[in-house]
Amino acid sequence: MNFDDFEMSYRKENRKLKLALAITLVITSITTLSVLLQKKYYLYKGKDIFEERPLATEVCRLGFQSLAEGEPNPYVVTDEIINLVSKNPFSLVIDKILKLESLEKGACKIILRSNGKLLAFKVGLAESSLYPFNYKLIQLDELAVKENI
Numbered sequence: 001m002n003f004d005d006f007e008m009s010y011r012k013e014n015r016k017l018k019l020a021l022a023i024t025l026v027i028t029s030i031t032t033l034s035v036l037l038q039k040k041y042y043l044y045k046g047k048d049i050f051e052e053r054p055l056a057t058e059v060c061r062l063g064f065q066s067l068a069e070g071e072p073n074p075y076v077v078t079d080e081i082i083n084l085v086s087k088n089p090f091s092l093v094i095d096k097i098l099k100l101e102s103l104e105k106g107a108c109k110i111i112l113r114s115n116g117k118l119l120a121f122k123v124g125l126a127e128s129s130l131y132p133f134n135y136k137l138i139q140l141d142e143l144a145v146k147e148n149i
Contacts, residue, residue, distance in 0.1 A: 053102040056135050060108040060123045061100055063137030068092040077137045078126060090140075092119075109143075 059076050066073035070091045072082045092114055099111040106127060111120045124139030 053105070053108075055133065056106075056125055056127075057100050057102050057108050059133050059135040060102075060110065060125060060137065061097065064110055064121065064123055064140070065094065067137070067140065068094050075132045076135070081137060081140070 062073060063076040066077060067081070067085060067090055070085075070089060072085055074082060095113040095115070097110060097112045098118075100108065102108045103122070106125050108123050108125065109120065110123060111118070113119075120143040122139075122141045122143055123137055124141075125135045126138040127135055
């Protein structure tokens with residue numbers, strides 16, 4: 001093989017490689033631009049993404065359920081409430097807890113259905129690092145429905 005034939009074949013192969021490189025660059029550029037310029041919107045249909053004070057609401061639920069069942073849990077209910085419940089029993093049949101939300105620091109609200117009635121309670125919580133779960137139920141107030149008579 002002489003040098004002229006080698007040079008011609010080298011140039012042909014080089015053109016093919018340059019063409020392949022140019023096509024690859026164009027495809028890569030188009031793909032990159034389409035990714036960068038595309039807009040996506042996501043619709044989230046679930047629970048709140050950021051829950052406010054999840055530990056407080058869980059202690060609120062556990063404390064209220066244990067009181068309603070007549071067996072207060074000493075890990076989530078204060079001793080004063082346990083003594084009060086032992087003197088004046090508090091029992092409630094919970095059909096379903098409809099809503100449990102944190103109102104402010106140290107309080108939450110429970111809306112539930114009991115024997116076909118809709119009831120709401122405001123639960124006060126005491127916070128201390130000495131408690132096993134950092135919170136304990138300290139107050140329970142029933143929220144009455146205001147009727148215009």
